[in-house]
Amino acid sequence: MKSLRRFCGDAAGLLFVFGFAVLRPSRFWPPKWMLRRIAASAEVRAERKAAEEKLLTRVREIEAGVPWLRALDVVIRDECVDVRGHHISLFEANPSTRESMRCRMSAFIVFSPDRDPEDAVAEIRRTFPPPDGLSADGISESLRWDTAERKVAPNVASKAVRTRVTRRHGEKSLGQLREEHGVLCMWALYGQTYFTVV
Template sequence: MRSLRRRTGEAVGLLFVFGFAVLRPSRFWPPKWMLRRIAASAEVRAERESAAEKLLARVREIEAGVPWLRALDVVIRDECVDVRGHHISLFEASTSTRESMTCRMSAFIVFSPERDPEDAVAEIRRTFPPPDGLSPGGISESLHWDTDERKVAVEGAHDALWARLTRRHGEKSLGQLRQENGALCVWALRGQPYFTVV
């Protein structure tokens, strides 16, 4: 009987520790409404403008460095995302350094070469290659193109707390641009988080 009581006590203790470890972060993390308010604040707006300047400066460098590249559109995707669900762990000693929200901006240069997209990308990599790793401005870059199996997309988070999408050349979708111009290529520039809430 004692061993049954002891095992029951141990099980209840483990459940208490588990529940505390999982539920404890939610007591300290700000609620979503507060994160949305922070994302729209003047402080974040200033960081957002600085991030946009860096991205657009790099877009201009690319357009100058590849003279034949004619952008059909330049899409800027700016998002603040709740990242709390990505960090729950029973084995971390502290939750004080975990992030609640990160804000990040990406730019996508959409173009359609007058040749096979794979050949066009190969030429870019020879003559004006994207940097390996991060550029000096903290931007990661990659090139993608339409294939028979996969069409390029400009994707973002579906559950962003705050989001803004801007286009240089109007509101045409990638599908419309593809229909009018043929196969598309996308030069993706993804900035590091410009604002983080812990």
């Protein structure tokens, strides 16, 4: 009976240590309301404005570099995402450096070519190629188009604390643009994280 009691005590102790390691208060701090307040602060707004200007500068370069590309819409998606659930590890070297929130902005140029989309994208890559890897401004780019299996759409974060979407050409959905113009292409510009909360 004594050994059973000792075993139960040891098991309870291990469960407590495991629970504290995984569910320690730092995993829940700061609370979401504080993350939302940080995301709306003057410091983050200044970083957000600088990130948006970088993206819009690149959008203007693309539009000047591909004269036949007529944007049906330019979508700017700004998100601050709670990333705490992304790092569950008991053996992390320095758990105090883990992040709570990342703010990132991306731009999506939506257009419909007057030819086969694969040919249009091939011409862009030949005459005005997107950079390989990250550009000097830390922007990663990709070109995609509608296929039978998958339609283009801006990426959406699942745990956004704050989201702001701005559109150059009004509020028509991608579905409405497809009905009016046919197959859509999307030139995606993914900016690096512009603000981080640890």
